[in-house]
Amino acid sequence: MGKLLIVGTVAFDAIETPFGKTDKILGGAATYISLSASKFGAESGIVSVVGGDFPKEYLTKLNNKNIDTEGIEIVENGKTFFWSGRYHNDLNVRDTLVTDLNVLADFNPVVPENFKDTDFLMLGNLHPTVQMEVIKQIPVRPKLVVLDTMNFWMDNTLDELMEVIAKIDVITINDEEARQLSGEYSLVKAAQKIHKMGPKFVVIKKGEHGALLFNNGDVFFAPALPLKEVFDPTGAGDTFAGGFIGHLSQTGDISFENMKRAVISGSNLASFCVEKFGTERMENLTHDEIQKRLLQFKLLTQFDIELS
């Protein structure tokens, strides 16, 4: 069992889908990652920032899941990062309505003493300069550093992002982002180019079409579970990353074979996340439910065919 440090946003989200809408609810990349990873029992902590308006019970909620929030700075006279979005009938498409950076605009991350020897470092989607600052504050290189990022940083801070990418082991991005970053349409070629930028492992998330794991010549595919209803896709990608790093920190094994299990775990956790608004499903998800659905993933993908 390894220690896991998670860097990312802790935020308010207001979400509108064809099925309903929410007021400001708990959101943010680090929130979803940590809730997902907490199912695997690792000792985990968050580095982030919130404003004085952030309810203490949200922190208690995380603490109750054994997530250390000492690294979440509280700026008493500031406001918490706020994101609002509206999903189309095709839930793959969404419009961002509001992005208020608030306290995130001047965020200087501080890694708590207790996590300076973390085994696993998960750099959630955030300004690459903040991600780099966290890498620098950890004196002994972690066993594995995983980066999640998005097209916004490729558009606006590509140089800084490339410096971070050069220092990590695993990158998780979606298919369009992989194409943008590499300039290659074929995801096989895109992964080859991204390997050359640094990461030994490239995870390409395709939403409802699953995820691909590349490790130089090798490739593995984890499908998304076909669902009757998808209620709210918010946080699914972060929940995937949390299930991925959660499985790895629980087992301490960073071989390609175990990474296969990790992407299946990520897909498994993400399949729950989308069943309810926001973090609701993740908060109440039980070990039994996770195990049962893992069996569904086996039935979905495993076949026995004779090679002659």
Add this chain to the structure above:
Amino acid sequence: MGKLLIVGTVAFDAIETPFGKTDKILGGAATYISLSASKFGAESGIVSVVGGDFPKEYLTKLNNKNIDTEGIEIVENGKTFFWSGRYHNDLNVRDTLVTDLNVLADFNPVVPENFKDTDFLMLGNLHPTVQMEVIKQIPVRPKLVVLDTMNFWMDNTLDELMEVIAKIDVITINDEEARQLSGEYSLVKAAQKIHKMGPKFVVIKKGEHGALLFNNGDVFFAPALPLKEVFDPTGAGDTFAGGFIGHLSQTGDISFENMKRAVISGSNLASFCVEKFGTERMENLTHDEIQKRLLQFKLLTQFDIELS
């Protein structure tokens, strides 16, 4: 080993992709299905129609693959069905430039005596009235009837199509067509509705995102092989269907477990089809190449995870 009868177009195609273009070359649903199925050694025959302009060496080509062409009517004073299309840089999108039905417009299919006891019947994409006529000419119901169709028939001949759908065992359509036919966005719900129309098995093809096999409560997913280059997608769906029915007629086993292997076989064959223009790759494909790539499908999808 079962007998296999294939109904579908035998045609000329002219194809333009970002990588080049062809003159009129051999094409058509029945051509691709039969070439693909021929890799599995079943005794197969085609029911179709061509014009006097159709080169005899194309028929010889099929015969050399052990495909019986007695059921291909030759209308000496008519012209062969011609389709021309241009693919975009995103090969998932194509424009149809020409569709000349020619001899297909007045086609009355005749099932050869030798195939009236066929074990497997593959109804390739064609007018549903032609598909129904073939069903009627077979006195003893085949072990398995598989239907491939497309949105064009849903738009223009829905009543006739629904009558065919009520009589078959397996339907193969793409994701958008499944949504159109069922009125459901979720593919799980779409499959449920399509089951109620008749087919016990519903195969939903998602192109580069793989294929789903539904059998009432059960679901299985076959990924598409991630490829470095896709050269020409023409015929990939028919080649998938050919690999599917080919595997089933080779084994004679129509259980859900064996259908899983059949969709993997279909994906496997389709992954070759797209590597060259038209039927070129399928004509020269060897048993060894198929087996080697089957191993890649295993490596791509198989994982070992402990359930606790």
